[in-house]
Amino acid sequence: METLLSVRNLRINFRLDKDTTFEAVKGISFDIPKNATVALVGESGSGKSVTSLSMLGLLPKENASVLPGSEIRYDGRNLLELDAVELRKMRGADISMIFQEPMTSLNPVFTAGFQLGEVLRLHMGLSPGAARKRAIALLDEVGIPDAEYKINAFPSQMSGGQQQRVMIAMAIACEPKLLIADEPTTALDVTIQKQILDLIAALQRKHQMSVLFITHDLAVVGEIADYVVVMRSGEIREQGPAKTVFENPQDAYTKALLQCRPRLDRRPVRLPVIEDFMGGSAHAMNLNERKRGVLSSDPIILDVRKLGKDFYTREGVFGRRKFEAVKDVSFKLPKGKTLGLVGESGSGKTTVGLTLMRLHEASAGEALFEGRDILSMTPREFMAYKRRIQIIFQNPYASLNPRFLIGQILTEPMMIHGVGSSTQDRTDLAFEMLQKVGLPEVSFYKYPHEFSGGQRQRIAIARCLTLKPDILICDESVSALDVSVQAQVLNLLQDLQDEFHLSYIFISHDLAVVKYISDQVMVMNQGEIVEIADSDEIYRHPQQPYTKKLLSAIPKGWHHGA
Amino acid sequence: MPFDKPHAVSPGLWALAWKRLRSDGVAMVSLAIVAVFLVMMLLSGTGLIAKDWAKEVGVNYAPPTFVGPAEPGAGATSAPGATSASDKPTELPIEDPLADALAAIRNEGAAAPKAPEASVAEDNKTVDPLAEVMADIRSKAVENVAAEARAPTLPLGGDKWGRDVLKKVIKGSETSIFVGLAAACVATLLGTVFGAVAGYYGKWLDDFFNWFYSVFTAIPYLLLILAVAAVLQQKGTFTIVLILGLTGWTGTFRLIRGEYLKHKGREYVQAADAIGASNARRMFVHIFPNISHVVLVQLSIYTVAFIKSEVILSFLGFGVPVDVVSWGSMLNEAQNELILGKWWQLAAAGTFMAVLVTAFSLFTDALRDALDPKLK
Numbered sequence: 001m002e003t004l005l006s007v008r009n010l011r012i013n014f015r016l017d018k019d020t021t022f023e024a025v026k027g028i029s030f031d032i033p034k035n036a037t038v039a040l041v042g043e044s045g046s047g048k049s050v051t052s053l054s055m056l057g058l059l060p061k062e063n064a065s066v067l068p069g070s071e072i073r074y075d076g077r078n079l080l081e082l083d084a085v086e087l088r089k090m091r092g093a094d095i096s097m098i099f100q101e102p103m104t105s106l107n108p109v110f111t112a113g114f115q116l117g118e119v120l121r122l123h124m125g126l127s128p129g130a131a132r133k134r135a136i137a138l139l140d141e142v143g144i145p146d147a148e149y150k151i152n153a154f155p156s157q158m159s160g161g162q163q164q165r166v167m168i169a170m171a172i173a174c175e176p177k178l179l180i181a182d183e184p185t186t187a188l189d190v191t192i193q194k195q196i197l198d199l200i201a202a203l204q205r206k207h208q209m210s211v212l213f214i215t216h217d218l219a220v221v222g223e224i225a226d227y228v229v230v231m232r233s234g235e236i237r238e239q240g241p242a243k244t245v246f247e248n249p250q251d252a253y254t255k256a257l258l259q260c261r262p263r264l265d266r267r268p269v270r271l272p273v274i275e276d277f278m279g280g281s282a283h284a285m286n287l288n289e290r291k292r293g294v295l296s297s298d299p300i301i302l303d304v305r306k307l308g309k310d311f312y313t314r315e316g317v318f319g320r321r322k323f324e325a326v327k328d329v330s331f332k333l334p335k336g337k338t339l340g341l342v343g344e345s346g347s348g349k350t351t352v353g354l355t356l357m358r359l360h361e362a363s364a365g366e367a368l369f370e371g372r373d374i375l376s377m378t379p380r381e382f383m384a385y386k387r388r389i390q391i392i393f394q395n396p397y398a399s400l401n402p403r404f405l406i407g408q409i410l411t412e413p414m415m416i417h418g419v420g421s422s423t424q425d426r427t428d429l430a431f432e433m434l435q436k437v438g439l440p441e442v443s444f445y446k447y448p449h450e451f452s453g454g455q456r457q458r459i460a461i462a463r464c465l466t467l468k469p470d471i472l473i474c475d476e477s478v479s480a481l482d483v484s485v486q487a488q489v490l491n492l493l494q495d496l497q498d499e500f501h502l503s504y505i506f507i508s509h510d511l512a513v514v515k516y517i518s519d520q521v522m523v524m525n526q527g528e529i530v531e532i533a534d535s536d537e538i539y540r541h542p543q544q545p546y547t548k549k550l551l552s553a554i555p556k557g558w559h560h561g562a
Numbered sequence: 563m564p565f566d567k568p569h570a571v572s573p574g575l576w577a578l579a580w581k582r583l584r585s586d587g588v589a590m591v592s593l594a595i596v597a598v599f600l601v602m603m604l605l606s607g608t609g610l611i612a613k614d615w616a617k618e619v620g621v622n623y624a625p626p627t628f629v630g631p632a633e634p635g636a637g638a639t640s641a642p643g644a645t646s647a648s649d650k651p652t653e654l655p656i657e658d659p660l661a662d663a664l665a666a667i668r669n670e671g672a673a674a675p676k677a678p679e680a681s682v683a684e685d686n687k688t689v690d691p692l693a694e695v696m697a698d699i700r701s702k703a704v705e706n707v708a709a710e711a712r713a714p715t716l717p718l719g720g721d722k723w724g725r726d727v728l729k730k731v732i733k734g735s736e737t738s739i740f741v742g743l744a745a746a747c748v749a750t751l752l753g754t755v756f757g758a759v760a761g762y763y764g765k766w767l768d769d770f771f772n773w774f775y776s777v778f779t780a781i782p783y784l785l786l787i788l789a790v791a792a793v794l795q796q797k798g799t800f801t802i803v804l805i806l807g808l809t810g811w812t813g814t815f816r817l818i819r820g821e822y823l824k825h826k827g828r829e830y831v832q833a834a835d836a837i838g839a840s841n842a843r844r845m846f847v848h849i850f851p852n853i854s855h856v857v858l859v860q861l862s863i864y865t866v867a868f869i870k871s872e873v874i875l876s877f878l879g880f881g882v883p884v885d886v887v888s889w890g891s892m893l894n895e896a897q898n899e900l901i902l903g904k905w906w907q908l909a910a911a912g913t914f915m916a917v918l919v920t921a922f923s924l925f926t927d928a929l930r931d932a933l934d935p936k937l938k
Binding site for chain 1: 836
């Protein structure tokens, strides 16, 4: 097969400060064939994004340097040696790129049509009229309804999926030979992700271009990739045709990546983690099936009845518009079990969690905790219950105060609630919790920025545990984590539930994760409950069309129909 | 489980910022200059140096030593306005138009038969009612000349009254830097508290402070200062601090309000809410350390700005009272002197101010970079 672009011995260094450098890419080589999709897979810090940026000369000049001997051959030329003018000609016309966050990649003060037209005018020299016509055709091609009308829409008037479609339209506007897609679906809902993946695959076939698809999630590329390159810590661990990599992986890391993502058809007692494959795991691998489900005899710890939450937006001078984020939601949470809460963005699932924590005041309904309605209590009365319901947020980078030492973070809640009789007591308990979540004791004297995402989420979990809560609300708590780290945190949550008999409300948009961790699953859409049932039941026999649609959108990896 | 092993506490924001600052040459030089000025201010404030700045130690308009003494008489001719006794110490005794007549009368008296002393005095009084006063003045003038042999030159020259410009500029630095620092503290404190309350609580409190802010900023700045000065009536260093502090909080208010708006929605603040932290705790224990670098940079910017403001106000005559010296009042005096070619007071005050303000501004820039390296 003919090669479009070949990377040879690429080495990239980052300067951290005056005299320390970090080798982000350590001499990698791979080819992108013509008219094929290559998936570059790796977790954060693997060097996959740095590699793609170097192809377009987009690395930050002040601290990144490509070492001599590196080569990126395209059309007989070494892209690393081109000057700024030649590179600019290349970008967009030959190689173009789409980024992860469509919300920040589009300029909010210009219409979609203007931004799309700009690309056409600059690169193809079209007149404004011709550019507009072509822009409409492009928007139509990427599947935006009413392209004639939407061309005048501002990015804020479009959904995340539509914005990503506009980004794709811009990227393919000049018929590039290579499209680099850097995690184009990570920020999107699962149903939108499916549509975008299908769109990229269709465009690739139609325009006969090559696609370099960068992702951290192997399952996403299972259906569209022809070749897979697996990277870790700046090195290529394995590369080859997708079929070989998925069906017969040679490298232990690839095997681990394939195994540690929860699957819909299996539910091991513990999820396999990287360490199981690379050696050095603390727990023995236990792939036996775990039983899930709620029995009618389970004691109920939280009984939510007709919960409602309205938001108001200002309209005009005095007017305000009511928006019902949560409508008439009722459910029961059994003690020691997990209730999964799934839905797309805007479905109100996070609002349910925040309202139960009283971080938002509920507009209607009640939540009975041991027979008492926690929503109608005075703040003073609620203080005692606040300790017993805790929440773990989505973004571990944002949920820890960056100016606090881990020790302060862990002891503060105990101090507020008077847990432990002295500072020494609380410090001891904090060390105990650090050990529980698998962090070294020295962590106590460090700042959050010194930890990775997974470690930070462990700290957030430890903070909740210091209060010995009965209910733990996990709001997308593993969504921002790498697949392998996600498996570790899920295992940790599971261990803690086994040990302390905690009840979880597990909020996530990722159905496979929810299926793995939950006894019962509640599907929400536009503030209302669509369906609520035992997790095995809902995945095997979904009753509602919306649930079926959600389920069919889950990336299935290579294991079609397995 | 006690933790007895030796451990290292990770360096915090300030330790890291200090490390970055220390590697910045410009920052360290400007910090040293600012420190010298601050030490000077403290020494002068406690009276260890420049205590006797108001003493007239040199001839009036004594030139700087490196220029050399002025030609004799130049000072007298070029200062027509100066008429006090001490103005012309070399031209003693004072002219007395009645001297001859008095001498004739005295001679007559001597020829006449001796009268009781009291009656002589009585006589003298009747003849010259000012005799005693004149004698007093004469003796004092002679004493003065004996006590202070006035220097023909001074290190940085002298002013109209022969006061040492070096001591004056040190004393003036004390006033100006003190006013700048104190006013910056007042303004930053007000701005931070208002901004924190408005940004954190939002709703009607935010509306109220925004309204207040808008009314405040709608008035031209200098006019506002003059108005507050007029209301406060008495002049004084603290009045000036109060005026600048009360009018200068607006910029910080906007900035801190924005920071609090941004931070109160952050997950770590929600997490603090979830563990039961009170509003005050969230505002000051959780959010404040995250924006304290903004406050510090504001404080630094304000100090420079208020030093300049004080200079302008004093120059215009709305600043410190006449018995207090500041860079502004020195520059104010200098505008008349400049016509006479006496440039040294202007040069001294101008140089001191320029050095401090430049060093302080450079330090502020370096401080901002050190505290927020991502913004560089």
